[in-house]
Amino acid sequence: MPPKRHLDTREGSHESSPKSLKKSFTACQRCHAHKIKCSGDQPCAKCQQTGFADQCRYANRDRKLKVNESYIDQLVSENQRLEEQLNLARNAQDEVGGGQPRPASNVDDSDTSTRNPLIGERAWFHPYDPSAPPIYIGEAACTAFATRFRQFLTGDKNATNHLTRTQYLTESALAAANSRPVTWPSLPQARLLVKIAFNHVGRVYHLLPRKANLEKLEEIYRTANFDCPLSTCKFFALFAFGEVYSIRSIPSSSPMVPGTPYFAKAMTLIQFVPERANLSYLENLILLSLFSYFLNRRHSAYSLIGMAMRLGLTIGLNHNVPESQLIDPVERQHRVRLWWTIxxxxxxxxxKMGLPMQVLDEDIHVDMPSTVYPQTEHDAQFLDTKYSIAGINLAQIAGEIVAKIYSRKTYHETFLQRVQKLLKSLKNWVETLPEHVKLKSQDDGPNQKHIVSLHLSFNQCVILATRPTLLHALILQTKTAASNERPAESISQAVLTLAEACIHAARHTHSLIVEEWVNGSLSMFGYFYAHYLFSSALVLAMSSLLAAKNKHDIGGFETSIEILRSMSDNGNLSAKEFYVNLEQVKLCLDSQSIQDANNGSQQRRQNNEANMLMPDRPAMPPMVVPASMQNQSMLPAPSGSQGLSLSSNTFAGFTTEMAFLEPTMQDFLAQSDMDLGLLNPVDMSTSDPGTLWTWPTPSLPTE
Known part of the structure; x- marks a missing residue:
């Protein structure tokens, strides 16, 4: 007898004869139960005749089909190939600095274990003017975080509004500054101002080739050629930097930030957008973007650097130019470094504002900065190469933090898993830092300012990545204290480790800035040091509430307020904004302390009344412990903190890498993704709508 033929379902071809493929019907449940013939219709003929058409049901059956073994092998092979392609795509996305999420069609958006505890369902806006569009408030902004903290302290999320940002140079003030005549200074003064600018900002960022532009300045004065718009814009911006770094307070004759007239004049020279941009135009955009921060014009700074980014892409700065087309090594290196500054x-x-990056790392194909030889100390055109590369790598991590922690993108990884990867990158950055770029100990003398600036940026990245968890831990502690639970039973070690890392970074930042302030080397009108001090002060205030052993952190918080007040009184616009925010935080802390003290007094009276009713019992000790400051040490005492005095520099013993040396941090970084995934359902629960996971984002004042 010949073997039976199999059905080949791949191309709809059937090898069996038509007679052997008669369609077989399955009887309905009622006909099957009565063992009668069923017509196979819906409803069947018997059910219709007997009046049971509405009860005619058929059982679901999975028919078995015989197919060729080669067809099964083909399906398995194709499935493996698709899985490999999907894994390659996921790995490629993990390597991209833009933090692009993986396709997640099966990810539940309501699973808040994958989101930052500060991020709500909707973006945060404030309709500050009915005739103008609302202002977007980025959750990564420090002022936004200050508002979240104040909302926690007051317990009223809707009534505690975000503070309006009014401390910046307005367009009308900028126009008024431009209405005044601004001329080129004398040559000796111009030399001093340009050298001051190079000495301060030129040692932190690559803005211009130093030697070439000093020679250009001499040529302009020698030939009296003051009419070139690009040169005038460039040197007026440098003059503005020279003035803002050389003047300690605003003179009464000119109540505006030093250098503003030069900046205002320079802005009028770049109002057009060239069809074919050159490097000089990009240099001017970079200079003006950076100086905008001295006027607390953050949105303008972001827009200017965005214009520089787009124009840089149009001339291919993100690609290497063939050496045959650009032979001069100095010009080639300037082109490379200019891109990396942008x-x-x-x-x-x-x-700093919670806004997305404008170009992905996968679209960048230009080399990292390199050293141009021969180079001597006096005619060096560029910054130290290793220092520049360290700054670029840190900026890349900062972009990933905003994309992976503060965005509303959907990720497969949990929130803690993403934080762990970011902290691993930061730890690797510290460990691979060249020796001459590391901070020196106090015994080795003062550190150079550009080195301090780099490490302050690193600390800010650590704070930015971990402070949502710190605030979440503070909220959980308050709830467990109210329910008389032990914090260790309700908050995992991973969350406490991240909170501790955030506090370490804040203490180190505070220590570095106070040292600069005491030495008189802190720029009075600078934005970034004021910003870092404000960011660290918020963390110190939270630390003082988190554990009784951290109560000395409130001294650092108050010191920060005093420094920002002094900078504000001398005319620093950004310091004014941060000072107002910290003053409001202090009012909330004081109000909570009074409320907690009253609650403690009431508890003492109840205890005394109970003791009077039961005289045989020993008297209960007085309890004046605020609910949010329970005498339960959630965090271990910081390493090197023994004997810390509340002097001008409270946290002098802290270092950049201290947070990563803690055993708990090393254990956290060594945990697998599976272990970290199991932590989220407990620590990041959304069962209580009062948590920050479901924090509402109503229309609040501008950032």
Whole structure:
């Protein structure tokens, strides 16, 4: 007898004869039960005749089909191939600095274990003017975080509004500054101002080739050629930097930030957008974007660097130019470094406002900075190469933090898993830092300012990545204290480790800035040091509430207020904004302390009444412990903190890498993704709508 033929379902071809493929019907449940013939219709003929058409049901059956073994092998092979392609795509996305999420069609958006505890369902806006569009408030902004903290302290999320940002140079003030005549200074004064600018900002970022532009300045005065718009814009911006770094307070004759007239005049020279941009035009955009921060014009700074980014892409700055087309090594290196300065500003500016980066790392194909030889100390055109590369790598991590922690993108990884990856990158950054770029100990003398600036940026990245967890831990502690539970039973070690890392970074930042302030080397009108001090002060205030052993942190918080007040009184616009925010935080802390003290007094009276009713019992000790400051040490005492005095520099013993040396941090970084995934359902629960996971984002005042 010949073997039976199999059905080949791949191309709809059937090898069996038509007679052997008669369609077989399955009887309905009623006909099957009565063992009668069923017509197979819906409803069947018997059910219709007997009046049971509405009860005619058929059982679901999975028919078995015989197919060729080669067809099964083909399906398995194709499935494996698709899985490999999907894994390659996921790995490629993980390597991209833009933090692009994986396709997640099966991810539940309501699973808040994958989101930052500060991020709500909707973006945060404030309709500050009925005739103008609302202002977007980025959750990564420090002022936004200050508002979240105040909302926690007051317990009223809707009544505690975000503070309006009014401390910046307005367009009308800028026009008034431009209405005054601004002329080129004398040559000796111009030399001093340009050298001051190079000495301060030129040692932190690559803005211009130093030697070439000093020679250009001499040529302009020698030939009396003051009419070139690009040169005038460039040197007026440098004059503005020279003035803002050389003047300690605003003179009464000119109540505006030093250098503003030069800046205002320079802005009028770049109002047009060239069809074919050159490097000089990009240099001017970079200079003006950076100086905008001295006027607390953050949105303008972001827009200017965005214009530089787009124009840089049009002339291919993100690609290497063939050496045959650009032979001069200095010009080639200037082109490379100019791109990376734009890249750094794009990442850093966005991280300070919670705005996305404007170009992905996968679209960048230009080399990292390199050293041009021969080079001597006096005619060096560029910054130290290793220092520049360290700054670029740190800016890349900052961009990833905003994308992976503060965005509303959908990710497969949990929130803690993403934080762990970011902290691993930061730890690797510290461990691979060249020796001459590391901070020196106090015994080795003062550190150079550009080195301090780099490490302050690193600390800010750590704070930015971990402070949502710190605030979440504070909220959980308050709830467990109210329910008389032990914090250790309700908050995991991973969350406490992240909170501790945030506090370490804040203490180190505070220590570095106070040292600069005491030494008189802190720029009175600078934005970034004021911003870092404000960011660290918020963390110190939270630390003082988190554990009784951290109560000395409130001294650092108060010191920060005093420094910002002094900078504000001398005319620093950004310090004015941060000072107002910290004053409001202090009012909330004081109000909570009074309320907690009253609650403690009431508890003492109840205890005394109970003791009077039961005289045989020993008297209960007085309990004046605020609910939010329970004498339960959630965090271990910081390493090197023994004997810390509340002097001008409270946290002098802290270092950049201290947070990563803690055993709990090393254990956290060594945990697998599976272990971290199991932590989220407990620590990041959304069962209580009062948590920050479901924090509402109503229309609040502008950032």
């Amino acid at each position: 890249y750094m500003f794009d990442r850093m500016w966005g991280s």
